[in-house]
Amino acid sequence: MSTLDGRELILGVTGSIAAYKAVYLLRELTRAGARVSVCLSEHAREFVGPLTFRTLSGRPVLSDLFDPQSDAAVEHVALAERAHAVIVAPATANLLGKAAAGIADDFLTTLLLAARCPVVMAPAMDGGMWEHPAVVANVATLRGRGVTVLEPDAGALASGLSARGRLPEADVIVEALLTALTVRRDLDGQRVVVTAGPTREPIDPVRYISNRSSGRMGYALAAAAARRGALVTLVSGPTTLMPPTAATFVPVQTAEQMREAVLRHAAGSAVVIKAAAVADYRVRNAADQKIKGKRDLTLDLTPNADILAEVAARDTGAFIVGFAAETNDVVANARAKLEAKGIDLLVANDVSRRDIGFDAEENEVLLLDRWGGSRALPRMAKTAVADAILDEIQALRAAHPVRKAVR
Ligand SMILES: Cc1cc2nc3c(=O)[nH]c(=O)nc-3n(C[C@H](O)[C@H](O)[C@H](O)COP(=O)(O)O)c2cc1C
Known part of the structure; x- marks a missing residue:
């Protein structure tokens, strides 16, 4: 049995050109037996439509915190508390900054503040953005809080330049997720x-x-x-x-x-x-x-x-x-x-x-x-x-x- 079998996961997707790759990641996660709720930022919807994620996850897509039609929106805290892990892939520079600063101005960022489970973020952005001191500091802050922030891959970017900024491969993200999920509570109460x-x-x-x-x-x-x-x-x-x-x-x-x-x-x-x-x-x-x-x-x-x-x-x-x-x-x-x-x-x-x-x-x-x-x-x-x-x-x-x- 896979370690992801039966796991409740939240997959956050933000407004990067690599958002389409989250579809493949979702396939990997569901194939491994995970139950995945997908949460799209408003800008992510510009890149990939919610229908694709809804069809592949078999669940409504979370997006609007104030959607009167959605029970999930009202339950965002309970949802975060139930989740075994949250994965944000791709994570934009904007998302990293908001998460580091504790800003909660949409569904995903609010959910990240409510979550007490392991969080894995897979950034994707232009190489210059990844190296910007603000992004470097935000990544260090998140890592210091125990968030797993993966290193982006080096290679050809959408801008045509070659730099470090590509979304890590799905299997690398899954591996990081498995590691984050197997953290032991071996110092409990000590x-x-x-x-x-x-x-x-x-x-x-x-x-x-x-x-x-x-x-x-x-x-x-x-x-x-x-x-x-x-x-x-x-x-x-x-x-x-x-x-x-x-x-x-x-x-x-x-x-x-x-x-x-x-x-x-x-x-x-x-x-x-x-x-x-x-x-x-x-x-x-x-x-x-x-x-x-x-x-x-x-x-x-x-x-x-x-x-x-x-x-x-x-x-x-x-x-x-x-x-x-x-x-x-x-x-x-x-x-x-x-x-x-x-x-x-x-x-x-x-x-x-x-x-x-x-x-x-x-x-x-x-x-x-x-x-x-x-x-x-x-x-x-x-x-x-x-x-x-x-x-x-x-x-x-x-x-x-x-x-x-x-x-
Ligand atoms: C075509 C296009 C591609 C983009 N790709 C990225 C990207 O890969 N990484 C990133 O951090 N921002 C990227 N952006 C900028 C973000 O979409 C922008 O910062 C947005 O505010 C992010 O919102 P979100 O984090 O709430 O999804 C891109 C914008 C456009 C128009």
Whole structure:
């Protein structure tokens, strides 16, 4: 039996030239046994008529939120709650923007806000649109909230240009849907603390020392843990990211504030994941007033507390995960850090590479555990890395239930 057999799906179609491909996708989904309600945006109707979708799905097409003839329109919330998944294919730049901003001005966008099930979006647009900073930011926001936003394919576009912007093939969309549907609730009810982002150490009231961490890896971990049922506390330094709605958000600025928040929340937690890039040093005597002038200035730096080692030393019973951002001798440095801190799992990445690590969408990490195991994960989106790290944590927790005794 296919995993889609009997599944209630909503297929959203928006106003892209690739809208006709949604017809083929609908065929794939219904052939696999899914029951599909199709929701067309007003502009999608300009490209493909509702009759095609109604005939192939065997259901009325959803389109007008205020249609007095349609019970489904009134029931849009119940419909969203009943659905096992929502797929938007093709997803226009407009739809991504509205979904990221939480706008609900038509059937599909209202339904997306009401949905609590996995959401898969397959964008299609001109290559320049896909690379526009607004679209890039909207995609990052949606991914940070746990939405699966697929990468469009590269190739010939309707504009005649060749670029990344083509709707992914139907089988790729179905595969992503199956993955989204098989998310496990293996952290149900368990407390997980995640730290993310950089810290800012003041020099004076307007200047600070910080680092290049974007917070994406930590936010992806928080979203993934929440999807898997965890009660997540996200302690975050300043970032431009939207915290996952399901997490308790604790914003901090300095390493000392982060330390205090982590120690407060770590007690009673099953897992503590320290993905933040905490500043190693702070200015010993930060000025109370803005430093004036252009003379030579020497900052007197003093080391910040080692939060990771401190949490580990408290032996609260939590499974403790640290991150190592290395620029050289990654494996040796990471193994040394794992042992020095007394933690359970260390996620090491090479931040000398521009394509992964700090401020990048993707990451390629090495996982080292306290029992001598090591596993290299292939390069993938940080959202996928997050789930792979959680898989490893869960496997290690299951394999070493009396873990504290080996300390
Ligand atoms: C011929 C044509 C093709 C279009 N193709 C796309 C596309 O592939 N991707 C996209 O984001 N917008 C495309 N647009 C622009 C959208 O239709 C427009 O932004 C619209 O407001 C989207 O509305 P919707 O997201 O509610 O469907 C196209 C417009 C036209 C006229």
